[in-house]
Amino acid sequence: MLKTEILSENKKEDIARAGEIINSGGLVAMPTETVYGLAANALEPSAVSKIYLAKGRPSDNPLIVHISDISQLEELVSELPQTAVLLAKKFWPGPLTMILSKTSKVPKETSGGLSTVAVRLPANETATSIIEAAGVPLAAPSANTSGRPSPTTFEHVYNDLNGKVEAIVKGKASAVGLESTIVSLIGKPRLLRPGGITLAQLEEAIGEIEVDSAVLEQMDENAKVRSPGMKYTHYSPKANITLIDASPDEFISYANEKGDFVLCFDEDKDKLTVPCVSYGSRYSSQEQAKRLFSALHELDEKKAKNVLAIMPRKTGVGLAVYNRLIRAAGFQVVNPNNHMIVGMCGVTGAGKTTVGKIFEDYGCAVVDCDEVSRRPDVYDSECIRELQAEFGEDIAVEGRLDRRLLAKRAFASEKGKTRLNQITHPRIIAKCNEVISEMEMSGKRVIILDAPTLFEAGLDRECARIITVTAPEELRVERIMQRDGISKELAMARVKAQHDESFFTERADYVIDASGKLGLEIQVAPIAKELLKAAGEVNA
Numbered sequence: 354m355l356k357t358e359i360l361s362e363n364k365k366e367d368i369a370r371a372g373e374i375i376n377s378g379g380l381v382a383m384p385t386e387t388v389y390g391l392a393a394n395a396l397e398p399s400a401v402s403k404i405y406l407a408k409g410r411p412s413d414n415p416l417i418v419h420i421s422d423i424s425q426l427e428e429l430v431s432e433l434p435q436t437a438v439l440l441a442k443k444f445w446p447g448p449l450t451m452i453l454s455k456t457s458k459v460p461k462e463t464s465g466g467l468s469t470v471a472v473r474l475p476a477n478e479t480a481t482s483i484i485e486a487a488g489v490p491l492a493a494p495s496a497n498t499s500g501r502p503s504p505t506t507f508e509h510v511y512n513d514l515n516g517k518v519e520a521i522v523k524g525k526a527s528a529v530g531l532e533s534t535i536v537s538l539i540g541k542p543r544l545l546r547p548g549g550i551t552l553a554q555l556e557e558a559i560g561e562i563e564v565d566s567a568v569l570e571q572m573d574e575n576a577k578v579r580s581p582g583m584k585y586t587h588y589s590p591k592a593n594i595t596l597i598d599a600s601p602d603e604f605i606s607y608a609n610e611k612g613d614f615v616l617c618f619d620e621d622k623d624k625l626t627v628p629c630v631s632y633g634s635r636y637s638s639q640e641q642a643k644r645l646f647s648a649l650h651e652l653d654e655k656k657a658k659n660v661l662a663i664m665p666r667k668t669g670v671g672l673a674v675y676n677r678l679i680r681a682a683g684f685q686v687v688n689p690n691n692h693m694i695v696g697m698c699g700v701t702g703a704g705k706t707t708v709g710k711i712f713e714d715y716g717c718a719v720v721d722c723d724e725v726s727r728r729p730d731v732y733d734s735e736c737i738r739e740l741q742a743e744f745g746e747d748i749a750v751e752g753r754l755d756r757r758l759l760a761k762r763a764f765a766s767e768k769g770k771t772r773l774n775q776i777t778h779p780r781i782i783a784k785c786n787e788v789i790s791e792m793e794m795s796g797k798r799v800i801i802l803d804a805p806t807l808f809e810a811g812l813d814r815e816c817a818r819i820i821t822v823t824a825p826e827e828l829r830v831e832r833i834m835q836r837d838g839i840s841k842e843l844a845m846a847r848v849k850a851q852h853d854e855s856f857f858t859e860r861a862d863y864v865i866d867a868s869g870k871l872g873l874e875i876q877v878a879p880i881a882k883e884l885l886k887a888a889g890e891v892n893a
């Protein structure tokens with residue numbers, strides 16, 4: 354066992370000491386903005402070999418070379434495509450790693466015997482100052498023993514590597530929380546590992562990027578592996594994790610019944626009766642990224658054995674969160690009810706009805722929640738009594754609701770609106786659930802709830818996915834005018850009375866652009882397929 358030196362990121366002499374250790378062939382764990390890295394001189398085969406030993410890492414899994422200045426690319430990379438220059442300008446320093454052709458200066462120990470090299474210029478100043486102090490590029494994988502969740506705090510590193518490395522530089526918790534995005538620029542640009550820089554950001558900079566199948570799916574053992582790291586069971590805590598693909602409410606009831614430990618979102622914490630660890634808000638992939646690995650470490654500390662985890666969204670940074678969590682779960686996914694309830698929302702006039710019809714062509718069912726909410730049997734005698742107590746006896750005559758009068762009274766004040774919703778929403782939801790059951794009885798597995806007020810009604814809690822349909826405002830106003838035969842002013846007023854489009858897109862798993870620029874069919878087809886597959890349709 355080594356005597357591990359604990360160095361501080363705030364002391365100049367400690368940074369210099371870190372450089373010295375690296376120069377004499379030793380290993381130093383250091384903070385970066387993604388995760389903590391375990392650094393050695395990338396150009397020194399014997400130093401790099403120590404990394405593999407300390408981590409217990411298979412030697413065919415190459416390392417990322419960290420630089421502190423773009424000029425260092427010259428000795429590492431034999432060819433610099435224009436796309437690499439663009440990406441470096443835009444995203445360095447930062448959580449992006451590029452795969453490029455290597456020079457003979459990069460030893461095979463660093464490149465895992467490949468003809469390419471992975472390079473990154475980190476944004477964390479402690480990391481770059483250590484690279485400068487060492488005066489050489491640093492090979493640095495995540496500072497964890499192989500297969501364990503990557504470390505995002507000094508404590509994670511200390512608990513895992515104390516006694517196995519020469520030094521650990523103590524810094525703050527990692528700002529991004531997941532390892533860098535890896536993009537290969539050998540031939541057509543290809544995303545090998547999603548991370549803090551999103552696919553959309555990369556595509557905006559250099560155009561279309563292929564997503565390697567390993568990003569979303571389990572690698573076939575015989576398949577050609579483009580990023581060797583993706584084939585190993587990664588990120589796994591000691592616990593056995595199962596990912597639950599269900600709506601928030603379905604997840605809670607399933608977890609309360611079956612779970613002995615739960616990995617959940619903040620919003621659901623209070624409703625869980627089993628021990629749980631939360632990893633952020635349902636709608637903030639960024640926060641989930643930052644907290645996921647810490648949450649996995651916490652599950653280990655709490656000695657969790659079987660963990661049920663809620664499925665994260667795959668949009669933006671969410672793709673990286675999903676990619677890590679599905680690996681932590683060894684690709685075990687359970688859909689407890691073998692269906693997918695999907696909310697479809699968006700501002701009025703965007704084109705939901707048309708989109709719904711296309712989903713129906715693919716075998717999905719669409720429920721018009723507005724229509725369901727107007728069904729007479731939603732308003733049972735108890736409901737009518739409650740409404741009368743709140744809004745006056747005369748809003749119903751002989752058990753029949755005077756909708757106009759009710760609306761007039763209820764919409765007169767915020768409080769009235771709230772009370773109306775409190776009384777009617779649970780009943781509307783119950784009715785929607787009845788309709789969902791009927792649809793399921795008739796063999797439908799993907800049920801789309803067309804509900805303009807999905808969130809206000811609380812119906813989002815019944816949905817495992819959210820679809821948002823968008824269109825530019827002028828177009829929506831025009832559609833409303835035509836559809837309802839009303840003036841431009843009235844149509845505008847209706848549009849303004851609703852949430853901004855961003856309210857919906859921020860909460861969506863899928864955004865469908867109904868502006869007419871892109872065909873609807875071509876957008877709906879892959880979504881329908883994915884939903885049918887997630888719902889367990891074998892032929893999807």
Ligand code: TXA
Pocket residue numbers: 385387388389390391414415416417450452464467469470471473493494495496531532533534535545579580581582583
């Ligand atoms: O954020 C990060 O990238 C962190 C910090 C420390 O910088 N490092 C990191 O390293 O995540 P590591 O070793 O845990 O992951 C490196 C990944 C592996 O999946 C490896 O297979 C892939 O990069 N890789 C390295 N060189 C490659 C190459 N030439 N071609 C394809 N994939 C490569």
Ligand code: MG
Pocket residue numbers: 494495503
């Ligand atoms: Mg790693």
